[in-house]
Amino acid sequence: MPLKFRLITGRTIEQGRSMEAEGKFSDGYRKAVALAEMNPKDVEILGIRNNAKIVSVYGSVVVGVKPNSDVPPGLVFIPMGPWANVLTLPATEGTGMPTLKNIDVHVEPTSEDPTPLSAILELYGVEKISHRPTERPLAIGSRRVVNDVPCPFCGEVCDFLTVELEGEKITRILNACPIGHAKIMNYHKHRVLTPMIKHEVNGDFIEVDLEQALNRAAEILATAKYPLIYGLSNTCVEAIELAVELAEITRGVIDNTTTLCHGPTVMAVQEVGAVKITLGMAMNLADTMVFWGCNPMSAHINHIRRVVIPEGKFVKGRKERKIIVVDVRRSETAKLADIFIQVEPGKDYELFTALRMALRDYDIEAPNVAGVPREKIYELVDIMRTARFGVIFFGMGLTQGGAKHKNLEEVIKLVQELNEWSKWTLLPMRGHYNVTGSNHAMLWLTGYPYGVEFSRGFPKMIPGVTTTIDLLMNSEVDAALIIASDPVAHFPQKAVENLMKLPKIVIDPFWSLTAGVADVLIPSGVTGIECEGTVYRLDDVALKVKKLVDPPKDVLCDTDILSRLISKVKKLKRLA
C-alpha cells in the first residue's frame, strides 16, 4: 500500500566523493544517489524489501532503500542527483529557487530494479548521450611539495592543504577532507581533452580543433536572440567577469548556481541586511554555534575541525562551545551537538517567529510550534541571549523549501534582535567552490548578484523571471552556454527537458551529464589545479588559487577561452 511522505534532498559524503573519484556515469555514483533513506518503522510498515517506487506530481523513480533511524517517520531523504530530480518541483514561486525539499511523495514497495540512468535521461528528452572520458596523460618528474593550497571543491575553500607531486602526478594530499581529497587526487580522470561538435544527423561527437569549436560556439551565441549563460561557480572571478561581458554583448542573461542554492539568502540580505562574520572570527570568538538546516559533516567536512573544535583566542575549543543543531533529521552534524532540535519539514519560519516572540517575552500559547515543545523554545532563547558571542551557520534546509527567502528574512531579524542582548552573527554555508565569488563579480559589474539580463542593453534582475529555472520553464531562452556546471544532473526534470531543446555550448574540464548532451564541447583547465585566479570563500574572503601543474596540451583556462569567444562574437555582431 503506497503511503504519503515528505521528500528532502541534500548532499552526502558518498555522493560528493563518488562523483569526483568515479564520475557521474559510474556504478559508484549511481549507488550513492539512487538511494532513499527512510525510518526503519516506515520500511517495515510498507513491507519494503530492497527497492521502492517513489512518486511525486512530476514523475516516478525506483531507488534502493536504506533504513536509517536518524530519518524521522514520514520523511524520505534522497541525495541530490538525477534520481531525486525526477521528483523535484520546478515551481520557484517568484524566487528563482525550485522546490528541492519538503515535496509530497507516495512511496510503495516494488520488486523492480532501480531506474537506470539511461531511462532517466530518456525522461529528460535526451535521445543520445555521448560519453568519451579520457585520462589526462601525466608527465612524471621531480618531487615537489606545495603548501597552503586552497581546495577547489566547496565554498569552505580550505587554504591549508599540502599537495605533494612527482611532475604532474599528485601523490599525496594532507589536510583535505574525503571529498576535497577525491577531487584533487583524481583531477586527471574523466577529462574532456579534445574540443567536439555534435553531428547534426547521427548525434555523434566529432573531434575538431579549438578554432572550429569556438567558431561554432560564437555562431550560436551571435545568432541567438536571448542566450542563457549559466554555471560559473567552479571557475575564477576573472572568468566570471568575461562571462558578464559576453552576456552584455549578446543581450542575453547570465546566472550562476546561486539560483539553486542560496538565491533566497541573497534576496533576503538585499531586503533587510545581515550581520556577517568570517570563519576566523567565529573560531576566535563564538562560544555558541547554531547549525540550522545545514550538515557540514557531509557537505563542508573540514568546517568542524576548522571552526568548531580548535581553541580560539577567547574560547578554549569545543569544550567551551555550545553546539546546537536544528534540522528535520538527526544528521551527522546533529550527532556532535549538545542540543538537537528536530523541526517539522518546511516549518522553520514558524519556529523563527516563535523564537522572536520568546525573545521579547511574549507568551507562546501553542504547546508546540513546528514540532518543537514550547519549553524547548524558551530554553533555546535563554541560551541564545546569554551567549557571549553566537553565530548561526545555515544551509539549504532554509532556502530550498518552505518559506524560502521569508525564512531568511526571519533568521536575519532574529539575529538583529539577539544583538540587543548579546553579540550574534550569521553565515550561509555556501556549497559551490566560488559561488560567493560569482555573486561578488556580478554585483560589482551589474549591481545584481545573479539572474541578470541585458535584453534592453542595461542590466536587470527580476527573481522568478530572469532566473534560470523560470527562463527554462517559460521557454524564453534560445541557446545556452554552460560553464563549469552540470545542470542536467541537478535541475528538476521539467527544466532539463526544456534545456534539451536548446543548442548547448559546454565549457568544462570534466565529463558530466551536461557535457554528454552538448552541441559544442570545449575542454578547459581545472581552476585551482591547472589554472590560477581569484575565488571567494563562503565568508566573503578573497583568495588566490594556485596553478599546481600546466593544463593539458592545447587546453586553455576559462579566461582564455572566454576572451577568444568574446572576440569572435563581437566580430560576428559587428561590434569589434
Ligand code: SF4
Ligand atoms: S571542506 Fe570543502 S574546501 Fe575543505 S577540503 Fe573539504 S571539500 Fe575541500
